[in-house]
Amino acid sequence: MRRVDNVFTFILLPLDALAVILAFVASYFLRSNATFPPVVYIWPFEQYIKLAIYMIPVWLVAFSLAGLYNPQRKGIKEFGQIIVGASLGTMAVVLWVFLNRSDFFSRLIVFYIWGSAIVLVTAERSILSLIKSNLYLLGLKKKRLLIIGQPDKITRSLLGIIKVKPSLGYEAAGILSNEKTNNIKGFEGLEYLGKPDELENILRKNGISETILTDKGVRDEDLFSYMRTCQERGVIFKAIPNHAEVGARTLRFDAFGGLPIIEFKGTPLDGWGAAYKRVIDFIGSIIAIIILSPLMTLIALLVKTTSRGPVIYRNTRIGNRGKFITLKFRTMYLEHCTGPQYGGSRAENFENKLIAERNIKKGSAVYKIARDPRITPIGRFLRKTSLDELPQFFNVIKGNMSIVGPRPHQPKEVIHYTKEQRKLLMIKPGITGLAQISGRSDLNFDEEADLDIFYLENWSIWLDLFIIINTPKAVFGKRGTY
Secondary structure, eight states: OHHHHHHHHHTHHHHHHHHHHHHHHHHHHHHHTOOSSOOSOOOOHHHHHHHHHHHHHHHHHHHHHTTTTOTTOOHHHHHHHHHHHHHHHHHHHHHHHHHHTOOOSOSHHHHHHHHHHHHHHHHHHHHHHHHHHHHHHTTOOOEEEEEESOSSHHHHHHHHHHHHOGGGOEEEEEEEOSSOOTTSTTOTTOOEEEOGGGHHHHHHHHTOSEEEEOOTTOOHHHHHHHHHHHHHTTOEEEEOOGGGGGOGGGEEEEEETTEEEEEEOSOSOSTHHHHHHHHHHHHHHHHHHHHHHHHHHHHHHHHHHHSSSOSEEEEEEEETTEEEEEEEEOOBOGGGOOSTTTTHHHHHHHHHHHHHHHBSSTTSSSOOBTTOTTBOHHHHHHHHHTGGGTTHHHHHHHTSOEEESOOOBOHHHHTTOOTTGGGGGGSOOEEEOTTGGGTGGGSOHHHHHHHHHHHHHSOOHHHHHHHHHHHHHHHHTTTTOO
16 A cells, blocks of 8 residues: 555656646736736747746745655645745746846736645645545555554554544554453454564564554563564554653654753644634634524524523533533523523522432533433424534634534533543533544543543544534434433
């Protein structure tokens, strides 16, 4: 499968060159056909296209300097690199015009070239990435990955990545461990192949493409032995560093006066990551509200006409900025709604009694009441379909929630979080999330928290898109609903 990766990397150069040529051509016709400002003089197309061809090597060097041929390029980072590369290429055009004192027919066309190059190179690379992803999704033989490690959180996270990101092109061939994994929860389907000292024999028999060492406690001499064995057989060898339990994408390697250091970020959702997510949340929520407004109007009428009380229920939850009010369609009879403006202390006492008698998540930080008598008939339907949460798109617009993120919990639940689970308060809570599409109420809170911590440590726009696409299936599959 390394050959497939090499092919896709190799064809980037001619495709980038083609995209840049098209950007020059598109800019020429955009400018030559513009009525404002009027074109006074224009180069013949043949003269102009010669300049474009001469500039191609310069643009490709600019792209290389921007990091666009680095194997680690991806997502938002790659888009930023495209902007940098196009800017460097455009500056080269400006420099050429200045040094040659050319009668170049329009300075405005330089801006067109810059914008067109960004659009076309982004489109070209997105299409190429989509083709590569679909090759794996459509059944192209995947890279067989061997894991050397223990049945722990790091190994389970690695398996989760392989599962939720099939476009990476990996399949887990098995695991080498001093402890058998056959009957351990979370490792079902992962074949136990033997102990690590059997590595050479396993590589010979199983057609392994890559090996990843997840064992943080491995001795240095064993690590180098595994590495040499893999290299001798032409197998890629990788190792997850000791600090990986904080999340691989939360580590930033830097230097302090020449001394290598590691910065622990906690989550990629800061800086530009948070800005991108906020823009998508805001625009996505407005679109969702517009599209769903007829359904929300119908639900509001049903809630209002089937039981007395307000349509919207306001409840205090805890997010990354402390307490805030969530909005939901009311699903309980008014006298049973907790909160001073609803049922008050009587409703609170009744809820505590139900928690003691019917809580199906005993021993957990959060509670879930089975066969809850407080819920109205229409409220039961709304909860099963999660339609009661549609007003939370207004929370997203306000900025105290996100479309995707951990579920927001009540103050009396948050006080029972472990130190590890308090990581959930680092980012905005969401309407849907990785836990919601992975079992909903079937999960205990520890499992739910592990999934949401994995999300905040490995966030990407593509992971958000994966969760959003899979949310309807999880909701209407009625798995884990009460």
